Amino acid sequence: MDKNTDIIQWFPGHMAKAERQIKEKLKLIDIVVEVLDARLPVASKNPDIDQYTANKQHLVLLNKSDLADPSQNEAWLKHLKAQPGVDGVMLYNAYDRKKKDALVALIKSLNPKGKKQLKCLLCGIPNVGKSTIINSLIGKKKAQIGNKPGVTKGQQWLTTPDGIMLLDTPGILWPKFEDQQVGVHLAWIGSIKDTIFEKENIAADLLKFLTAHYPGNVEALYKIALADKGLPEVFDAIAQSRGLLLRGGEFDYLRCSELILNDFKNGKVGQITIDQCES
Numbered sequence: 213m214d215k216n217t218d219i220i221q222w223f224p225g226h227m228a229k230a231e232r233q234i235k236e237k238l239k240l241i242d243i244v245v246e247v248l249d250a251r252l253p254v255a256s257k258n259p260d261i262d263q264y265t266a267n268k269q270h271l272v273l274l275n276k277s278d279l280a281d282p283s284q285n286e287a288w289l290k291h292l293k294a295q296p297g298v299d300g301v302m303l304y305n306a307y308d309r310k311k312k313d314a315l316v317a318l319i320k321s322l323n324p325k326g327k328k329q330l331k332c333l334l335c336g337i338p339n340v341g342k343s344t345i346i347n348s349l350i351g352k353k354k355a356q357i358g359n360k361p362g363v364t365k366g367q368q369w370l371t372t373p374d375g376i377m378l379l380d381t382p383g384i385l386w387p388k389f390e391d392q393q394v395g396v397h398l399a400w401i402g403s404i405k406d407t408i409f410e411k412e413n414i415a416a417d418l419l420k421f422l423t424a425h426y427p428g429n430v431e432a433l434y435k436i437a438l439a440d441k442g443l444p445e446v447f448d449a450i451a452q453s454r455g456l457l458l459r460g461g462e463f464d465y466l467r468c469s470e471l472i473l474n475d476f477k478n479g480k481v482g483q484i485t486i487d488q489c490e491s
Contacts, residue, residue, distance in 0.1 A: 218464060220287070230367065230381055230382045230384055231238075231260070231261060231384055233266065233367055233380055233381075234309075234335065234384075235264075235366075237333070237367075237379060238264060238268075238300055238333070240331050240371055241264075241268060241331050241332070241333045241379070242267045242268065242269060242323070242325075242330045242331050242332065243268060243270075243271055243297050243319060243322050243330060243331075243332045243333070244261070244264050244268045244269070244270050244271070244333045244335065245271045245273060245319070245332050245333065245334045245335070245339045245378075246265070246270065246271070246273070246331070246336060247273045247275050247334065247335070247336035247341065247342050247345065248272060248273065248274050248275065248336065248340060249275060249276055249339075249340045249341075249401055249422035250274040250279070250280035250285055250288070250303065250304075250485070250489050251276065251279055251280045251401060251484060251485050251486050251487070252401060252485075252486050253274060253288045253487050253489070254487040255397040255487060256336070256337055256340055256397055256403065256488070257337075258335075258336065258337050258384060258385065259386060259387050260384070260386050261335055261336075262297075262368075265297060265334065267366060268333075269299045269300075269322040269323075269324075270297055270298050270299050270300075271299060271301075271302070271318065271319065271322060272298055272301045272302070273291055273299040273301075273302055273304045273315070273345065274288060274289065274292075274301070274302065274303050274304060274385065275304045275306065275340055275341045275345060276304075276305070276340070276341055276479075277303035277304055277305055278305040278307075278308075278353070278479075278480040279483060279484070280406050280483055280484065280485045281483050281484060284488060284489055285303050285485070286347055287489035288485075288487075288489045289301055289303060291489055293333075295410060299322055300318050300321075300457040302314065302318060304345065306344040306345045306347070306373040307344075307348070312348050312349060315349070316349065316372070316374050316376065317380065318328045319332060319376055320374070320376075323394060328375070329375050329376070329377060330375075331374050331377045331379070332376060332377065332378050333379045333381065334378050334379060334380055334381065335347060335381050335384070336383060336384075337383050337384065337385055337398070337403050338382075338383025338384075338385065338402075338403045338404075339401060339402045339403045340383070340401075340403070342381070343380065343385065345368055345394035346378055346380050348415070349372045349374075349376070349378065350370055350371070350373070350378075351372075352482070356472065363397055364465065367379060367380065367382070367404065368380050369383050383403070385398075385403070385404075389416040390436070396414060396417050397486055397487075399414045400414065400417075400418050400473065400476055400477070400486065401469070401476075401477060402477045409420060411466060411469040411473065412465055412466065412469045412472060414469070414473065415468070415469035415470075415472045415473050415485060416447070416469075417445060418472060418473065418476060419443060419447065419472055420443055421444060421486065422481060422484070423438055423443070423446060423477075425484075425488075425491040426481070426482065426484055429481050429482040429484065430481070432469060432482075433475065433480060433481055433482070434449070434453050434454070435453055436450060436453055437449075447463070447465060447468060448463055450468055450471070450472065451464060451465070451468040453465035453466075454468070454471060456468045456471065470481045
């Protein structure tokens with residue numbers, strides 16, 4: 213379980229194509245709705261999206277806020293509201309009807325020209341929940357969803373019952389990570405396909421973070437004690453607790469790694485925020 217230092221070659225052609233298509237449609241857009249993962253407000257922000265927001269109303273959604281640390285949610289909400297060029301920030305959970313109604317009201321409030329029909333670009337990196345948000349707003353399953361990157365393949369205009377037009381776009385990453393740890397963090401939330409990295413290494417990084425910052429969550433979920441255990445011993449304890457064994461009684465580290473990664477992506481570890489807001 214050595215640290216994975218050369219993580220990925222990952223900028224596929226469909227992302228470059230989607231980026232070109234977005235730029236072609238920008239002149240039609242009134243509001244850019246940028247979707248971030250509330251657990252990773254820094255790492256899940258594509259810096260290239262800032263070029264879309266020039267001369268547009270800019271709304272930031274911290275989606276999956278129900279999976280994030282509540283105290284960190286409030287800190288990030290305050291921090292992002294103070295950023296220049298941001299016209300609105302909202303904690304969001306696509307499965308909460310009250311949040312949906314509040315989002316519609318916020319979008320309509322960002323209409324300085326009083327247009328009868330607003331056109332919104334919904335954008336973000338893969339697997340931050342853009343399609344689920346769209347389905348919550350239109351009240352029907354029009355956008356395909358899935359807890360993995362690359363589900364949305366093309367762009368489509370969809371209209372809500374409130375008359376808001378939404379341009380659904382595929383998730384877009386940026387061409388180069390300046391900090392490779394960003395790639396590791398995005399792998400934890402499933403924004404990068406799990407076929408292009410060593411799962412054992414990524415899971416080890418995640419487990420190291422969780423035991424350092426949220427040890428009680430790890431102990432409660434896997435029914436283990438962390439006291440006096442190093443990282444390899446924690447892996448062994450989880451594998452033993454869940455009966456993840458190979459023939460001969462050896463621990464199955466691959467299945468254990470998949471378990472840890474899936475438990476985190478699906479919120480089973482509890483409310484966790486990776487990017488801690490120091491302010």
